[in-house]
Amino acid sequence: MKVLGISGSPRRGGNTDTLLEEVLKGAEKEGAKAERLHLIDYTITPCKECHGCDNTGNCVVLDDMEKIYPKLLEADVVILASPIFFYGVTAWAKALIDRSQALWSRKYLLKDPSLGKEGKKRKGFFISVGATKGPKVFEGAILTAKYFFDVLNAEYVGELVFRGVEAKGDILKHPEALQQAYETGRELVSAGKKG
Numbered sequence: 047m048k049v050l051g052i053s054g055s056p057r058r059g060g061n062t063d064t065l066l067e068e069v070l071k072g073a074e075k076e077g078a079k080a081e082r083l084h085l086i087d088y089t090i091t092p093c094k095e096c097h098g099c100d101n102t103g104n105c106v107v108l109d110d111m112e113k114i115y116p117k118l119l120e121a122d123v124v125i126l127a128s129p130i131f132f133y134g135v136t137a138w139a140k141a142l143i144d145r146s147q148a149l150w151s152r153k154y155l156l157k158d159p160s161l162g163k164e165g166k167k168r169k170g171f172f173i174s175v176g177a178t179k180g181p182k183v184f185e186g187a188i189l190t191a192k193y194f195f196d197v198l199n200a201e202y203v204g205e206l207v208f209r210g211v212e213a214k215g216d217i218l219k220h221p222e223a224l225q226q227a228y229e230t231g232r233e234l235v236s237a238g239k240k241g
């Protein structure tokens with residue numbers, strides 16, 4: 047089973063990365079092949095809304111998304127990890143999501159069966175942290191993540207989110223966070239094995 051973890055935090059080794067790392071460790075423990083993408087290592091131009099993908103399902107912008115599309119399609123589990131920036135995902139994560147419009151075109155305009163009901167079934171999971179403690183802090187990002195996963199034919203299976211996490215390393219003040227993340231990774235894979 048292939049698990050792809052996408053980190054949309056620009057802060058390497060920050061709270062989001064720490065959680066994602068643990069989830070991937072848990073997934074590996076269950077025998078999955080886990081890969082982490084750190085989006086700051088990639089050049090992803092925002093979607094230009096040129097509709098160049100409408101008839102082909104392929105984006106006309108040639109940049110590092112070319113390396114990422116196949117990874118998204120090969121994965122059995124996609125984990126999107128992003129801190130909250132202005133009540134949404136980071137621009138790094140949003141650029142990737144918007145560029146998935148090419149896959150949206152494949153699925154909804156071109157009716158590509160590989161992204162339809164008969165296609166590969168994936169699972170999608172969201173990880174996030176935010177500095178504030180408001181009840182709605184993750185709402186926007188979760189909605190965005192759900193629609194991203196829909197395009198990938200990935201069933202949204204849940205999220206792991208922590209409030210009141212601001213400075214680098216703050217996540218370690220949540221005593222259960224790392225254990226919870228590790229167990230989440232294990233469960234994502236073991237649930238997949240059971241079908």
Ligand SMILES: Cc1cc2nc3c(=O)[nH]c(=O)nc-3n(C[C@H](O)[C@H](O)[C@H](O)COP(=O)(O)O)c2cc1C
Binds near residue numbers: 062132134
């Ligand atoms: C540009 C920017 C916008 C932010 N907006 C929010 C916000 O709307 N709500 C919130 O709770 N935290 C917000 N934060 C705080 C981050 O979510 C928080 O510091 C988080 O722990 C960073 O995670 P990281 O270490 O994985 O990068 C913002 C931080 C930055 C830099």
